[in-house]
Amino acid sequence: MITLDYADKRPLYEQTKEKLRELIINGVLKPHDRIPSVRELASKLSINPNTIQKAYHELEQEGYIYSKTAKGNYVSPIEDRAQYGSERCAELLKKLENTISELKLLGGKKDDINEIIAKIYDKGE
Amino acid sequence: MITLDYADKRPLYEQTKEKLRELIINGVLKPHDRIPSVRELASKLSINPNTIQKAYHELEQEGYIYSKTAKGNYVSPIEDRAQYGSERCAELLKKLENTISELKLLGGKKDDINEIIAKIYDKGE
Amino acid sequence: MITLDYADKRPLYEQTKEKLRELIINGVLKPHDRIPSVRELASKLSINPNTIQKAYHELEQEGYIYSKTAKGNYVSPIEDRAQYGSERCAELLKKLENTISELKLLGGKKDDINEIIAKIYDKGE
Amino acid sequence: MITLDYADKRPLYEQTKEKLRELIINGVLKPHDRIPSVRELASKLSINPNTIQKAYHELEQEGYIYSKTAKGNYVSPIEDRAQYGSERCAELLKKLENTISELKLLGGKKDDINEIIAKIYDKGE
DNA sequence: GTGGTCTAGACCACC
DNA sequence: GTGGTCTAGACCACT
Numbered sequence: 001m002i003t004l005d006y007a008d009k010r011p012l013y014e015q016t017k018e019k020l021r022e023l024i025i026n027g028v029l030k031p032h033d034r035i036p037s038v039r040e041l042a043s044k045l046s047i048n049p050n051t052i053q054k055a056y057h058e059l060e061q062e063g064y065i066y067s068k069t070a071k072g073n074y075v076s077p078i079e080d081r082a083q084y085g086s087e088r089c090a091e092l093l094k095k096l097e098n099t100i101s102e103l104k105l106l107g108g109k110k111d112d113i114n115e116i117i118a119k120i121y122d123k124g125e
Numbered sequence: 126m127i128t129l130d131y132a133d134k135r136p137l138y139e140q141t142k143e144k145l146r147e148l149i150i151n152g153v154l155k156p157h158d159r160i161p162s163v164r165e166l167a168s169k170l171s172i173n174p175n176t177i178q179k180a181y182h183e184l185e186q187e188g189y190i191y192s193k194t195a196k197g198n199y200v201s202p203i204e205d206r207a208q209y210g211s212e213r214c215a216e217l218l219k220k221l222e223n224t225i226s227e228l229k230l231l232g233g234k235k236d237d238i239n240e241i242i243a244k245i246y247d248k249g250e
Numbered sequence: 251m252i253t254l255d256y257a258d259k260r261p262l263y264e265q266t267k268e269k270l271r272e273l274i275i276n277g278v279l280k281p282h283d284r285i286p287s288v289r290e291l292a293s294k295l296s297i298n299p300n301t302i303q304k305a306y307h308e309l310e311q312e313g314y315i316y317s318k319t320a321k322g323n324y325v326s327p328i329e330d331r332a333q334y335g336s337e338r339c340a341e342l343l344k345k346l347e348n349t350i351s352e353l354k355l356l357g358g359k360k361d362d363i364n365e366i367i368a369k370i371y372d373k374g375e
Numbered sequence: 376m377i378t379l380d381y382a383d384k385r386p387l388y389e390q391t392k393e394k395l396r397e398l399i400i401n402g403v404l405k406p407h408d409r410i411p412s413v414r415e416l417a418s419k420l421s422i423n424p425n426t427i428q429k430a431y432h433e434l435e436q437e438g439y440i441y442s443k444t445a446k447g448n449y450v451s452p453i454e455d456r457a458q459y460g461s462e463r464c465a466e467l468l469k470k471l472e473n474t475i476s477e478l479k480l481l482g483g484k485k486d487d488i489n490e491i492i493a494k495i496y497d498k499g500e
Numbered sequence: 501g502t503g504g505t506c507t508a509g510a511c512c513a514c515c
Numbered sequence: 516g517t518g519g520t521c522t523a524g525a526c527c528a529c530t
Contacts, residue, residue, distance in 0.1 A: 011505055025230045037517060048507045053519075061436070068256055070514040070517045085231050092228045093237060099224065100245050102143075103217045105150045106210045110246050112218060120225050121235050131443055136529055173530050261514060268477075275480050298515050335481050342478045347491050349474065353467045355400045356460050360496050366472050371485050386520055412502060423522045428504075445502045445529040502529080510522080 001036075004045055012047055016055040024064050024075055031077040035065060038073075126161075129170055137172055141180040149189050149200055156202040160190060163198075187213075251286075254295055262297055266305040274314050274325055281327040285315060288323075312338075376411075379420055387422055391430040399439050399450055406452040410440060413448075 002019045004012055023029045035041075038056060042049040056073055059065045063080040067073045100113065127144045129137055148154045160166075163181060167174040181198055184190045187209040192198045225238065252269045254262055273279045285291075288306060292299040306323055309315045312334040317323045350363065377394045379387055398404045410416075413431060417424040431448055434440045438455040442448045475488065 013505080022230065038519090039517080050508090051506065054505090056518085066257065067518060068514095069261070069519075072517065089228065089231050089233050092224055092231070092233065093241065096221070096224050096228070096238065097241050097245070099217055099221050100242060103214065103221070104245055105147060106214050106217070108214050108217065110242065113221065113242060116218065116222050117225060117235060117238060120222070120229055132441060136444070138529080176530065179529090263514085272480060301515060304514095339478065339481050339483050342474055342481070342483065343487060343491065346471070346474050346478070346488065347495070349467055349471050350492060350495050353464065353471070354495055355397065356464050356467070358464050358467065360492060362468060363471065363492060366468065367475060367485060367488060370472070370475050370479055388520080413504095414502080425523090426521065429520090431503085442503060443530095444504075447502065503527105504529105505525100505527080507525080508523090510520100512518105512520080514517080514519105 002041070002045065004047070012045075013051050013055040013058070016041075016045075016052060017059055020055070020059060021064055024081075029075045031075050033075045035073045035075065127166070127170065129172070138176050138180040138183070141166075141170075141177060142184055145180070145184060146187075146189055149206075154200045156200050158200045160198045160200065252291070252295065254297070263301045263305040263308070266291075266295075266302060267309055270305065270309060271312075271314055274331075279325045281325050283325045285323045285325065377416070377420065379422070387420075388426050388430040388433070391416075391420070391427060392434055395430070395434060396439055399456075404450045406450050408450045410448050410450065 001023075002016065004015055008015060020029075020035070029035060036044070038049050038052045042052045045052075056065065056067065060067060060073075062084040063076055063082075064084070065073050066076050066080075103113070126148075127141065129140050133140060145154075145160070154160060161169070163174050163177045167177045170177075181190065181192070185192060185198075188201055188205040188207075189209070190198050191201050191205075228238070251273075252266065254265055258265060270279075270285070279285060286294070288299050288302045292302045295302075306315065306317070310317060310323075313326055313330040313332075314334070315323050316326050316330075353363070376398075377391065379390050383390060395404075395410070404410060411419070413424050413427045417427045420427075431440065431442065435442060435448075437459040438451055438457075439459070440448050441451050441455075478488070
């Protein structure tokens with residue numbers, strides 16, 4: 001369900017968050033689905049439960065999941081994620097701007113970028 | 126000439142590198158121009174000389190500058206930078222792909238991205 | 251008769267207590283009325299009987315209900331609840347003070363609070 | 376500067392957050408002031424650095440402080456706190472409503488509440 | 501020395 | 516067994 005990449009520079013809890021966020025946004029995990037318990041996922045990924053706990057905690061802050069003590073963690077209904085989503089979008093667009101700027105600086109061509117956009121946006125549809 | 130942003134999460138040496146690289150690529154600093162000494166720039170930015178040292182060292186590795194011992198640091202001729210440039214470009218395109226993917230996931234629109242591209246590529250030309 | 255809110259962070263037994271206390275204070279359940287058995291209520295709410303047991307036990311401590319072994323649980327006469335009520339009132343006033351203090355700190359306006367008070371105190375009368 | 380109350384049921388990092396938030400909102404700590412380092416405060420309070428780290432991390436998320444690696448943590452300028460502040464206010468008003476509702480239920484008088492409001496809002500001014 | 505991440509292991513409340 | 520908090524101790528990158 002989730003795999004970690006130790007070559008990746010980002011912290012493990014960030015990778016976990018991203019993977020889960022993806023599964024949720026993509027609808028693989030549906031609202032009110034139960035996700036693996038802290039200890040269960042930690043043991044499957046062979047990392048410390050605290051690391052998963054941190055990932056889950058932040059996903060809860062961001063509105064992607066909610067927790068019931070002694071019950072488990074569950075996927076939030078879509079409306080709870082809207083606010084965070086729009087903030088995150090703004091962040092990403094900002095990041096995009098920086099990356100493209102540097103790319104232009106180094107002589108990157110507009111078409112290379114358009115190709116990537118096409119690849120992603122016209123892929124599955 | 127260079128300003129640092131303390132709100133930026135990236136290390137100071139990274140910011141310094143980026144700013145210098147920009148000046149070099151843009152041609153503000155021309156091949157064989159002398160750039161400020163480590164201690165001079167450190168004092169201007171009120172940061173530790175070690176930090177500048179690290180920035181210069183990496184810029185040298187990447188082919189943007191070269192140093193003459195006891196003489197100072199100088200901007201490399203363009204041909205020395207080509208290899209790094211193409212590597213960095215590949216990196217940036219990869220990063221772009223990830224960012225755009227997440228953006229699409231969150232419901233970001235193709236047009237928002239195209240707008241940014243237009244803004245950057247059609248700005249100064 | 252009682253519904254639980256799983257989004258609520260408070261434990262289920264707390265919610266159960268509160269709901270029952272409300273029904274008792276409001277007079278929906280009258281002194282010496284029989285309340286549902288532990289197992290009955292647990293099954294209706296689809297939760298563990300231990301959870302209801304704990305709620306009933308604490309309500310008994312607080313003087314709201316009394317139990318006759320092998321007979322069931324019953325609403326206490328009003329005089330048995332007076333002591334707990336005044337203690338709880340003091341607690342609530344203390345809590346109120348903290349909340350209002352923080353609110354003022356954050357720039358909350360006196361009128362917003364008065365509006366809430368009006369809404370609650372002038373509602374049903 | 377900060378003291379913990381071990382009788383308090385809330386987690387230590389929550390208490391730490393609250394105390395610091397108060398000092399910041401009250402203006403005792405001013406924008407861009409440096410606050411104690413993670414280890415320093417931990418040692419003063421005789422608790423684990425991780426606990427302080429958690430408190431600082433959340434305060435950063437909420438816009439009250441920002442951190443510079445290898446430099447320390449600093450109080451954010453006021454504009455960074457605005458968004459969180461208004462969200463928190465809404466939360467507090469909701470909490471207030473619940474508390475007052477229960478108070479009314481138990482026979483608490485409107486005047487007791489008004490007295491508290493007066494005490495807080497007319498205190499220092 | 502400073503923030504940030506991670507592990508290992510413990511304890512608690514809740515169900 | 517589940518989430519949540521806390522401790523102790525380690526390691527890393529940055530300044």
